[in-house]
Amino acid sequence: MNAHFRSLSVLVAVTLAVPAFAAPNKANDAITKPVKTVVQSVRYEKDLKALENLGSDQQGAFLLGDDWTKATDAQKKEFTQLFQSLFAKLAFPKVRENFKNLDSITYDEPQVTGDKALVGSTIFINHPLKKQEMKLKYSVEKVGASWKVVDVSVLGDSMLTGIRDDQVRPLFKDGGWDGLLGAMRAKNNELASVKLK
Numbered sequence: 001m002n003a004h005f006r007s008l009s010v011l012v013a014v015t016l017a018v019p020a021f022a023a024p025n026k027a028n029d030a031i032t033k034p035v036k037t038v039v040q041s042v043r044y045e046k047d048l049k050a051l052e053n054l055g056s057d058q059q060g061a062f063l064l065g066d067d068w069t070k071a072t073d074a075q076k077k078e079f080t081q082l083f084q085s086l087f088a089k090l091a092f093p094k095v096r097e098n099f100k101n102l103d104s105i106t107y108d109e110p111q112v113t114g115d116k117a118l119v120g121s122t123i124f125i126n127h128p129l130k131k132q133e134m135k136l137k138y139s140v141e142k143v144g145a146s147w148k149v150v151d152v153s154v155l156g157d158s159m160l161t162g163i164r165d166d167q168v169r170p171l172f173k174d175g176g177w178d179g180l181l182g183a184m185r186a187k188n189n190e191l192a193s194v195k196l197k
Contacts, residue, residue, distance in 0.1 A: 031110040031117050034149050035138050042095050047088045047196040054087075055148030056080040058141050062150070062160050063168045067177075075177050082184040089194040101127045115142035 034053040041050035060080055061068045068076070108120035117140050125132040139151040139158075151160040171180045 028110050031112065031140055031147050032107055032119055034140060034147050035107075035119055035121075038149050042092050045096070045197050047092050050092070051084045051088060051196075053149055054084065055141050055143055055150040056084055058143065058148065058150045059083065059160060063164045064172065067172060071177060075181065078181055079184070082181065082188055085188050085196070086184060086191070088196050089188075089191045093194075101125050103131075110140075116140070117147070 037053045038050045041047065041053070057076070057080065060076060060083070063083075064071070064079075071079070103124040103126035105121055105123045111118045111120075119138040119140060121136050121138070123134050123136065125134065134154065137153045138149055139153075140147045141150050142148075151158055153159070168180065171183050175182065
């Protein structure tokens, strides 16, 4: 389980380590706001606020596919709680470390299709040894009256697809819901000293 969730923190550190400087117009603000909120909340160690802006049920449905629809309400609730806890404990500290070299970020106009949208962005990293430009694409979905961040892609690679294929699905295949949740519980207990603010 350690190796499975360790790789998560590396990808997320790259994808979330961006400050939100560009201000979209009011029509697009509702869509870009959760992206900005997640980024700024992580940056300033407001992890619980960041987690509120993630679409946890939508992430669970993507990660587990048909097995998500067959899960009990208790299984879904525990999965989303554990996934968010692990996500924050493993990834957010790495994100904060990467803020040290951030220069700026620009956003593209959101591409909206019904209750889903893509928000493209370009981040500029001003490292003393090497300046970099990286293009990201955030997937957001409308959940009730608000928009939530569900996924992010870097160079075309979806974060959730990697987590699903390398971590969640192998654990589920080996042990079903009990095996997956058991492994997540064990990892979360191992990280009990990491407190979310």
